[in-house]
Amino acid sequence: MNKTMTTASLALALGAALTVAASPAFAADSAADKEKCYGVALKGKNDCKAGAGTSCAGTSKTDYQSNAWTLVPKGTCEKTVSSTSPTGKGQLAEFKEKKA
Known part of the structure; x- marks a missing residue:
């Protein structure tokens, strides 16, 4: 794999992980309303x-x-x-x- 592809893959994986980690907090906020x-x-x-x-x-x-x-x-x-x-x-x- 080239450096650009590796960097893009890492950025995508990090973004996905952050989205999943934030989802329970968002759900808890909306349930409170x-x-x-x-x-x-x-x-x-x-x-x-x-x-x-x-x-x-x-x-x-x-x-x-x-x-x-x-x-x-x-x-x-x-x-x-x-x-x-x-x-x-x-x-x-x-x-x-x-x-x-």
């Missing part, structure tokens, strides 16, 4: 928790399921529409679904 919002996920689109008999992400059985949450930007949950919520908006905790 989010909150769990119950009752806003569509069927099969929840981030986690969807009640008994389900495992986790993507397991909600119905749209706007009251015990399934998704991460949303902080401060937006209780402004997001939820047709099953007693208030008509997402909730920061599980809730009992209103009767249709």
